[in-house]
Structures are given as structure tokens and as C-alpha cells.
Amino acid sequence: MKLIQVNGERILAVIMLLFTGNLLASSIRYKFFIDETTPGAGLFPGIITSVLVFLITLWLISTFRAPTQIVENEVKLDSESSNLFEEMQIIDEDGKKRIKYVLAWSLALFILLERVGVILGITLYVTGLLFSVSKIKIWKSFPIALAITIFFSWGAIKIGVQLPDPFNLFRLLRIDS
Amino acid sequence: MLGFGHILTPSIILYAVLGCALGMITGVLPGFGPAAATGLLLPLAFVLEPTQSIVMLASIYYGSMYGGTITSVLLNVPGEASSVATCIDGYQMTKKGQAGKALAIAAIGSFIGGTIAMIGLVFSSKLADLAISFTFLDMFGFSLLALTLVVGLTGDSMIKGLISAFLGLFIGMVGLDIYTGGPRFTMGLPELTDGISFIAVIMGIFGLSEILESIGGKKQPDFSGNIGSVLLKWRDFKDSFGAIMRGTGIGFFFGLVPGSPAAACSFTSYTIEKRISKTPERFGKGAIQGVAGPETANNALGISNFIPLITLGIPSSATMAILLGAFTINGLTPGPTLFTNNPEIAWGLIASLGLSNVILLVMSLPLVRVWISILRIPTMTLYAITLAFMTIGAYVISGSMFTVLTLWVSGLIGFVLRRYKFPMAPAALTLVLGAMLEKSFRTALQINYGDFGSLFSSTRANVAYALIVLIIGSKIVTAVRRKMNPKTQSSAQKSLNDTEEVRS
Numbered sequence: 165m166k167l168i169q170v171n172g173e174r175i176l177a178v179i180m181l182l183f184t185g186n187l188l189a190s191s192i193r194y195k196f197f198i199d200e201t202t203p204g205a206g207l208f209p210g211i212i213t214s215v216l217v218f219l220i221t222l223w224l225i226s227t228f229r230a231p232t233q234i235v236e237n238e239v240k241l242d243s244e245s246s247n248l249f250e251e252m253q254i255i256d257e258d259g260k261k262r263i264k265y266v267l268a269w270s271l272a273l274f275i276l277l278e279r280v281g282v283i284l285g286i287t288l289y290v291t292g293l294l295f296s297v298s299k300i301k302i303w304k305s306f307p308i309a310l311a312i313t314i315f316f317s318w319g320a321i322k323i324g325v326q327l328p329d330p331f332n333l334f335r336l337l338r339i340d341s
Numbered sequence: 342m343l344g345f346g347h348i349l350t351p352s353i354i355l356y357a358v359l360g361c362a363l364g365m366i367t368g369v370l371p372g373f374g375p376a377a378a379t380g381l382l383l384p385l386a387f388v389l390e391p392t393q394s395i396v397m398l399a400s401i402y403y404g405s406m407y408g409g410t411i412t413s414v415l416l417n418v419p420g421e422a423s424s425v426a427t428c429i430d431g432y433q434m435t436k437k438g439q440a441g442k443a444l445a446i447a448a449i450g451s452f453i454g455g456t457i458a459m460i461g462l463v464f465s466s467k468l469a470d471l472a473i474s475f476t477f478l479d480m481f482g483f484s485l486l487a488l489t490l491v492v493g494l495t496g497d498s499m500i501k502g503l504i505s506a507f508l509g510l511f512i513g514m515v516g517l518d519i520y521t522g523g524p525r526f527t528m529g530l531p532e533l534t535d536g537i538s539f540i541a542v543i544m545g546i547f548g549l550s551e552i553l554e555s556i557g558g559k560k561q562p563d564f565s566g567n568i569g570s571v572l573l574k575w576r577d578f579k580d581s582f583g584a585i586m587r588g589t590g591i592g593f594f595f596g597l598v599p600g601s602p603a604a605a606c607s608f609t610s611y612t613i614e615k616r617i618s619k620t621p622e623r624f625g626k627g628a629i630q631g632v633a634g635p636e637t638a639n640n641a642l643g644i645s646n647f648i649p650l651i652t653l654g655i656p657s658s659a660t661m662a663i664l665l666g667a668f669t670i671n672g673l674t675p676g677p678t679l680f681t682n683n684p685e686i687a688w689g690l691i692a693s694l695g696l697s698n699v700i701l702l703v704m705s706l707p708l709v710r711v712w713i714s715i716l717r718i719p720t721m722t723l724y725a726i727t728l729a730f731m732t733i734g735a736y737v738i739s740g741s742m743f744t745v746l747t748l749w750v751s752g753l754i755g756f757v758l759r760r761y762k763f764p765m766a767p768a769a770l771t772l773v774l775g776a777m778l779e780k781s782f783r784t785a786l787q788i789n790y791g792d793f794g795s796l797f798s799s800t801r802a803n804v805a806y807a808l809i810v811l812i813i814g815s816k817i818v819t820a821v822r823r824k825m826n827p828k829t830q831s832s833a834q835k836s837l838n839d840t841e842e843v844r845s
Contacts, residue, residue: 201791209511212511212514216507270732298722313729327733
């Protein structure tokens with residue numbers, strides 16, 4: 165596990181280094197100075213991205229220099245103190261599955277929300293989450309989701325928010341403004 | 342009196358009550374601290390009028406602090422770093438059937454601490470009078486100092502904290518350049534010409550990433566016990582009074598220093614109470630002073646945190662950075678000019694904190710069983726509902742799915758970075774500070790014909806630079822000392838030892 169963690173840090177550092185390097189190149193294109201006295205659009209981003217490149221490089225170097233014992237101790241600290249605010253929770257295989265369900269459902273919502281509207285879209289979304297993550301049966305989760313969605317929508321409309329409703333369900337439910 | 346006259350209207354009071362209630366509900370969600378709670382409900386700043394949104398968000402912030410206390414005391418799950426100290430004795434009181442007492446003293450201590458701190462806040466307008474004479478050079482120096490103080494929020498890894506801070510600075514630069522009007526880093530997307538939505542990013546990195554982490558982690562405990570009576574005896578008041586007064590002083594002064602860790606404040610209060618107590622052996626086993634002191638300090642810090650924000654325009658914590666964003670969304674500029682240009686907002690904010698203080702006391706004790714009932718709802722169900730709420734909230738900001746996409750991308754990036762121990766608080770702070778920093782930097786340079794040496798021509802700015810060198814130097818020295826002497830413990834390890842000792 166510790167090797168995966170260290171390798172993960174190295175991969176992340178390399179990705180971030182490539183990304184910020186690209187940003188630094190863009191900053192140069194925006195010009196650091198418009199004329200001799202006027203700072204250009206690229207000056208401040210140039211300074212920020214340069215510092216970022218420097219910091220990420222330091223971080224990458226530290227991942228190669230850190231002894232594995234220190235990494236082991238950090239992992240041990242994580243697993244023993246998972247109730248402390250600062251420490252990260254251990255995510256097991258079930259946990260990863262739950263996160264994947266959430267991301268998959270959220271992608272579906274992202275595609276559907278404007279096409280089917282808030283009432284249907286959010287109801288289906290919450291139903292799916294309650295079923296897959298909370299293990300609540302559909303015949304229970306659907307009415308709960310519908311009630312919550314109508315409540316939130318009513319509240320949002322009351323304070324003047326416009327929500328997508330291609331099928332005019334707000335009017336049907338008499339909650340439109 | 343201008344502020345109270347502006348605030349004491351039925352609609353504003355209603356928003357304050359609603360804000361406290363929403364804050365407590367979100368604060369009760371395990372893992373949700375004031376920053377996440379305020380960030381989650383930030384879209385409200387977009388749809389309400391300035392006074393309404395500022396009052397509501399301040400009340401949400403206030404309410405969420407007490408919501409975090411509830412989970413700390415009942416479940417031994419701190420809502421945020423500063424609640425860890427409350428867990429130590431608060432949870433022990435719950436085990437002894439005295440949860441109601443612990444929650445009551447936390448509420449009363451918070452009220453007293455908040456009221457006294459508010460008096461200090463009232464006098465902070467004098468600081469604004471001084472700050473109004475600041476030039477662009479001075480603002481640049483102090484913005485840079487605030488950025489450096491972010492180093493205090495970096496946790497155990499300074500490099501990762503600084504990377505997080507500079508990433509936040511970069512995100513703030515996406516969009517149209519303020520001087521040339523040309524697009525920067527927009528990748529040709531018209532949606533990015535107005536910049537990346539601050540609200541969506543904050544909701545993502547604090548709220549969404551926290552939910553993803555909690556969904557993936559082990560099951561959070563539900564609370565099914567009885568809290569006992571919330572009525573305190575005279576002896577409980579007498580025993581706690583000293584702790585409350587000392588906590589108020591500690592919290593107030595910690596809050597004045599931008600970047601000072603809130604956890605350090607509450608632990609300082611706890612440590613002092615334990616040291617001066619005639620019966621220190623009671624601490625860790627349910628001593629009421631162990632709850633009264635840290636909770637009062639926490640609340641007093643929460644109020645005094647507003648002082649650097651409204652007088653200098655410098656946020657001293659992630660939550661203050663979020664509130665600064667709310668000011669900006671409403672076209673307001675917190676800082677020395679707020680008292681002159683928008684006195685009704687400045688004094689209204691101060692008055693709303695006083696109002697929220699009273700409302701919280703009224704709502705927290707009699708209705709504590711209502712808030713606790715939220716804990717009986719399965720956590721995953723609460724998270725599912727919160728995700729839906731966040732998605733609607735993100736959509737409301739711009740009426741487009743692009744902001745929802747921003748929310749989810751920020752959330753995923755925040756989740757990944759947090760897994761690799763990147764703190765998110767520095768990013769939130771610099772996301773807001775970045776615009777101010779760039780503006781003061783470029784304006785100062787332009788006024789002085791591009792002369793970089795002019796950045797050192799102001800005495801006040803030089804004082805700020807000297808403080809910066811001092812802060813960075815002390816941080817480096819501490820890090821080097823820690824490496825050379827492995828026996829030196831970090832604060833996380835110390836608190837781990839404390840809680841391990843309590844649990845055994």
C-alpha cells in the first residue's frame with residue numbers, strides 16, 4: 165500500500181508539473197510588460213506559475229528522497245486515528261464502489277437535468293443514490309426523493325430562482341410563481 | 342444603533358433565524374464544518390439582496406459552529422479542527438449521561454464569549470479609520486502578508502500547503518484581465534470569460550470532496566441515546582465561569598491574527614484550563630470546564646475573525662474567505678471603505694452577529710432534541726440529499742450546467758488532492774485574495790512607472806515584508822528542528838495521544 169501511495173504522489177506531481185509548465189508558457193504569450201512601464205496580463209500569472217513549478221518540483225524530489233519508513237509511519241498514523249479531523253479515512257473496496265455509483269449517477273444527472281427538468285431529474289438522481297448508497301428500496305426511496313425535490317424546488321421558486329422545467333411540472337404541481 | 346435599526350426588521354430576523362437553523366442542520370452533518378456549511382449554502386448570496394445574504398451567511402456560519410459541537414459531544418466526531426478539543430471531555434460527559442449538560446454549557450459559553458467579542462468588534466471601526474489611509478503599496482504588502490499567514494493553514498506539509506495556496510491564486514486569474522480586457526487561460530470557452538465560479542469551486546473543494554470522502558469511508562456512527570437534562574445547576578455555572586471568561590480572551594485574540602489555526606485556539610484554552618485546575622485528573626473524564634473553555638474560545642474566535650475582514654478586507658480563515666466572496670458577489674468591498682461607503686452593511690453585519698448570538702441561544706437549548714434527531718437519519722441518506730441540493734445550488738448560480746460541471750470537477754480535484762494530504766483552506770483563502778493582490782501589485786507598479794524598487798518605498802509595506810520574512814523563517818526553523826529531533830511531536834500526534842488516553 166505504501167508503494168502505491170508514493171507512486172501515486174509521483175504520478176500526480178508529474179501531471180501537475182506538466183500542467184503548470186503549460187500554464188507558464190501561456191503566461192509568457194500574454195506578455196509580461198506592455199511597454200517599459202506598464203505590467204502586462206502575463207506578469208502576475210508568470211510569477212505565480214513559476215513559483216508553482218518550483219514548488220511542485222520540490223515536492224517531486226521529496227517523494228524520491230523520503231525514506232519508506234516515514235511513509236510507513238504516516239500510513240500507520242492514518243489508520244489509527246481515523247476519527248481525528250485532520251486524518252483521512254481509509255477507503256476500502258465497498259467504499260470505492262459507492263463513490264463510483266455516485267459519480268456514474270451524477271454523470272447521468274448532468275446529461276439529463278436540463279432535458280427532463282428539476283422535478284424528474286433530481287427525483288431520479290436522489291432515488292438512485294438512496295438505492296445504491298443507502299440501500300433503501302425503490303418503492304421507499306422514490307416518494308422520499310420526490311417529496312424532497314418538490315420541497316427544494318418550492319423553496320427555490322419562492323426566493324425567485326429559475327429552474328429548468330421543460331414539461332411544466334411546476335405549474336401542474338401549482339408551485340410556480 | 343444604525344446597524345440594529347437596519348437589522349431589526351421582521352424579514353431580516355427571519356433570515357437570521359433561517360440561517361441559524363440551516364447552519365445547525367449542515368453543521369450536524371458529520372465532517373461538515375463551518376467552511377463546508379457556509380460554502381454549501383453560498384448560492385443563497387447570489388439570489389438574496391446584499392443585507393439579507395450577508396445576514397443569512399453570517400448566521401449560517403454561526404449556526405454551523407454549534408452544529409459541529411453537537412457531533413463532537415454526542416458522537417466524538419469533530420465537525421472541524423477546532424472541535425477536537427470539545428470531543429475530549431464532551432464525549433465523556435455523553436457516556437456519563439450528561440450530554441444535555443455539555444451541550445447547554447457549550448451554548449451558554451458560546452453566547453457569553455460571542456457577546457463580549459462582539460463588543461470588541463464594535464470598536465474595530467477605529468482600525469478601519471487607520472486602514473483607510475493605506476495606499477496600493479500598503480495594500481500589496483498586507484495582502485502578501487495575509488498570503489504568507491496562509492502558511493499557518495498548511496498543516497504538516499508546508500510544500501503541499503503552498504502548492505494549494507498558489508493553485509488557488511491561479512484559479513482566480515482565469516477570465517478577463519482587469520486592465521487589458523483580454524481573456525486569460527479561458528481555453529477558448531466563452532463560459533470562462535467571467536472567470537471560474539468562486540462559489541462552485543468552494544462548494545466543490547469543501548462540500549463535495551468531503552461528501553465523497555465520507556461516502557467512501559467507513560460508516561459514520563448514528564446517535565440513538567438519550568441526552569439527559571439540558572438544565573444546569575448553579576454549581577455548573579460557578580465551575581465554568583472562569584473557563585468561559587478565559588476562553589473569551591483567548592479566542593478573541595487568536596481571531597485577530599489572520600491564519601492562526603482555530604484548533605490551536607481551542608487546544609490552548611483546554612490546556613490552560615487543565616493546567617490551572619485544582620483537580621486536573623478530572624480532565625479527559627468529563628470535566629465541564631473542558632467543554633466550556635474550548636467552546637467559548639471557538640465562538641469568540643469566530644466573531645473576532647470578522648475584524649481583519651471588515652476593517653482591512655483580509656480574510657483570516659477559509660470561512661472568512663468564503664464570506665469575502667459573498668461580499669464580492671453582492672458588489673461590496675469589505676475593508677476600510679465599507680464603513681464609509683456602506684455603513685448600513687458594516688454595522689448591519691455586526692448587529693446581525695449579535696442577533697444570531699441571541700437566536701442561537703434560543704434555538705439551541707430548547708430545540709436541541711430537534712437538531713439531534715437529524716443524527717438519527719442514516720448518514721448516507723443525508724449525503725444523497727445534500728448532493729442533490731448542491732447540484733441545484735450550483736445550477737442556480739448561472740442557470741447553466743457549466744457551473745454544475747465546475748462544481749463536480751472542483752469536487753473531484755479536491756477529493757484527489759485531499760487523499761494526498763493537500764489542505765484546501767489555503768486554496769480557499771488565496772482564491773479570494775488573488776484578485777486583490779494582483780490589482781494592488783499592478784496598480785502600484787503602473788503608478789511608479791514599472792519600478793520594482795518602488796514596492797519597498799512605503800514604511801507600512803516594509804513592516805509587512807519584515808513580518809513575512811519572520812513568519813517564513815520561523816516556519817523553516819521549526820521544520821528543520823523537527824527533522825533534526827524526531828521526538829518533537831506534531832499537534833495531530835499530540836491530540837491523537839490525548840484521545841487515545843481518554844479511550845483507554
